[in-house]
Amino acid sequence: MSTADVYRITDRLDDPTLDALVARLEARGRHPRFLAMLHEYLDAMAIDSAATVVDLGCGSGVVARTIARRPGFAGRVTGIDRSPYLIAAAGDFARREGVDRAVEFRTGDSHALALPDAAFDAVVAHTLLSHVEDPRAVMQEIARLVKPGGRAAIFDGDYASLTYGGGDPIHAKAMDETIVDALTTNPRVMREMPQLLRDCGLTLVKSFAYVIADIGKADYFAPGIQALLRLLPSAGATTESEARDWVAAMMKRSDEGTYFGASNFYSYVATRV
DSSP: OOOOOTTTOGGGSOHHHHHHHHHHHHHHHHOHHHHHHHHHHHHHTTGGGOSEEEEETOTTTHHHHHHHHSTTOOSEEEEEESOHHHHHHHHHHHHHHTOTTTEEEEEOOTTSOSOOTTOEEEEEEESOTTTOSOHHHHHHHHHHHEEEEEEEEEEEEEEEEEEEOOSSHHHHHHHHHHHHHHHOSOTTGGGSHHHHHHHTTEEEEEEEEEEEEEEESOOTTHHHHHHHHHHHHHHTSSOHHHHHHHHHHHHHHHHHTOEEEEEEEEEEEEEEO
16 A cells, blocks of 8 residues: 655545644644643744744644744744645634734745745745755755844654554554554654754754653644544555554543654754854
């Protein structure tokens, strides 16, 4: 069975799959742990002082809207994603939240953007690099877009560390690998980020490391588990019945207090000299 990272092909997914993806992104965007990680690197890059920000791979606009809602932010955020469906959803959410004057959304490919050099005070790539075809090309675009003295922030999961508990260790390991293949193109890219930053002319200023683990009850990972009902079959990773059985088993473990799920996450803040 051929598997494709669903987050890499959002411009080719059907509407029900995109609806599941939007629901997953929005639920994650409301979680306190997600917001804590996000605001930690936004604070470190002094985002409130930025007049112009670009959010690459913006999805449904969670990060762009979060920046626009910050009390000290008075700039403008441009969100870019390759999916017209996600761009439309992002615009709808911004209008509902009343931040549409501070954000705009447009389609584009983060490998090669029709934007001028050194046009932004800040560039954010939140859970983008793990999904792109060529991380180095995207990092070169980030370095090109940020002004000298400006800041760039890269946040993503180290999805090679993503794991779920299961009754049979061999089957659980195989399922971990199936899920990683279905959801990521570059599961280890954050391990290469210090070198990529240097190669692309960016200087590391600050980094943060996190381990998120739900033990006993699914919490942070719960919306993602539910989304896999649709995402795994859409990726060609499992059949619908296999996805349904796995999700049911995970939620049963959560109800019983025997659930385990964990992954590492990292953020890097860099500047262009």
